[in-house]
Amino acid sequence: xxxxxVVGARPQFVKAFPVSEALRREHTExxxxxxxxxxxxxxxxxxxxxxxxxPDHNLGVGSGSHAxxxxxxxxxxxxxxxxxxxxxxxxxxxxxxxxxxxxxxxxRRPALIHVEAGLRSGDRxxxxxxxxxxxxxxxxxxxxxxxxxxxxxxxxxxxxxIYETGDVMYDxxxxxxxxxxxxxxxxxxxxxxxxxxxxxxxxxxxxxxxxDRLGRIVSxxxxxxxxxxxxxxxxxxxxxxxxGLYDEARxxxxxxxxxxxxxxxxxxxGAARVATDSxxxxxxxxYLETPCVTLRETTEWTETVDCGWNVLVGADRxxxxxxxxxxxxxxxxxxxxxxxxxxxxxxxxxxxxxxSDR
Numbered sequence: 001x002x003x004x005x006v007v008g009a010r011p012q013f014v015k016a017f018p019v020s021e022a023l024r025r026e027h028t029e030x031x032x033x034x035x036x037x038x039x040x041x042x043x044x045x046x047x048x049x050x051x052x053x054x055p056d057h058n059l060g061v062g063s064g065s066h067a068x069x070x071x072x073x074x075x076x077x078x079x080x081x082x083x084x085x086x087x088x089x090x091x092x093x094x095x096x097x098x099x100x101x102x103x104x105x106x107x108r109r110p111a112l113i114h115v116e117a118g119l120r121s122g123d124r125x126x127x128x129x130x131x132x133x134x135x136x137x138x139x140x141x142x143x144x145x146x147x148x149x150x151x152x153x154x155x156x157x158x159x160x161x162i163y164e165t166g167d168v169m170y171d172x173x174x175x176x177x178x179x180x181x182x183x184x185x186x187x188x189x190x191x192x193x194x195x196x197x198x199x200x201x202x203x204x205x206x207x208x209x210x211x212d213r214l215g216r217i218v219s220x221x222x223x224x225x226x227x228x229x230x231x232x233x234x235x236x237x238x239x240x241x242x243x244g245l246y247d248e249a250r251x252x253x254x255x256x257x258x259x260x261x262x263x264x265x266x267x268x269x270g271a272a273r274v275a276t277d278s279x280x281x282x283x284x285x286x287y288l289e290t291p292c293v294t295l296r297e298t299t300e301w302t303e304t305v306d307c308g309w310n311v312l313v314g315a316d317r318x319x320x321x322x323x324x325x326x327x328x329x330x331x332x333x334x335x336x337x338x339x340x341x342x343x344x345x346x347x348x349x350x351x352x353x354x355x356s357d358r
Contacts, residue, residue: 019343140353141161
């Protein structure tokens with residue numbers, strides 16, 4: 001079976017390498033990088049640090065509005081589908097790259113495979129929520145990370161092609177944690193002791209493009225009783241300067257440049273707690289048993305909140321401060337998203353799809 005796999009954003013690069021490794025044992029894969037995240041520092045490093053095969057095609061789309069970016073990706077992907085004639089198109093998660101691949105496949109012959117299907121935050125103001133809903137409803141094979149995701153699809157009337165595979169990010173983080181522990185020197189370079197600092201990431205437009213929200217987040221982080229290490233995304237740094245918040249952040253936090261993926265995993269693994277607005281970091285923190293403070297009002301990973309390993313604080317300064325100082329969750333961390341072998345189960349589902357008439 002020939003599968004055209006579409007990636008374009010950093011979390012997708014992480015999810016892709018275990019799936020590509022398992023898929024290429026029995027099938028032909030063509031990996032397409034849309035260029036949604038296109039700079040070397042924030043994108044290329046993943047291909048250096050993780051065993052991801054070099055993309056067979058790079059569309060080089062770059063930045064733009066949601067409409068411009070999605071349309072450019074669709075044009076490039078449509079041409080590739082026509083020239084390579086894949087049996088299936090595989091997309092990950094909820095980005096514009098995901099939606100572009102989904103719409104192209106839905107209007108052409110290939111089957112559509114959605115990895116990380118069935119997730120819902122309930123917040124349609126998030127572009128990611130729209131992308132994941134639309135992708136699910138045109139997919140032929142829906143690989144869900146949890147029983148709750150399966151139930152959500154069934155509530156929406158989707159009752160065929162659902163496979164509960166577990167979360168492929170768990171496969172990836174198990175590998176990355178081992179390599180990072182053995183090779184990363186970032187803690188020593190920054191003079192950090194494990195469990196003696198908070199890690200923070202802020203990059204979503206809802207936070208970086210709103211002066212009041214960003215200001216409350218910075219103040220809440222500065223209230224932490226222990227140092228806060230903040231690898232600052234370039235867009236966030238620009239926003240801090242634009243809103244006159246940079247001096248407060250520089251004085252109250254340990255602002256550092258973005259780090260490579262393995263260094264980030266080491267920082268996350270060693271942190272007492274992480275404060276983030278990233279969906280991917282919420283999951284990685286859960287797998288690494290690092291309590292998470294989510295700088296959003298909603299999350300698609302609702303199970304992590306229900307079990308106490310994640311708390312939603314939005315941009316409330318007091319809530320951020322209190323959550324950073326809270327005790328660790330009691331009791332063992334539950335197994336919510338499989339056993340770390342999701343890639344194998346995804347390929348098994350693809351094998352079933354190749355033998356069906358859809």
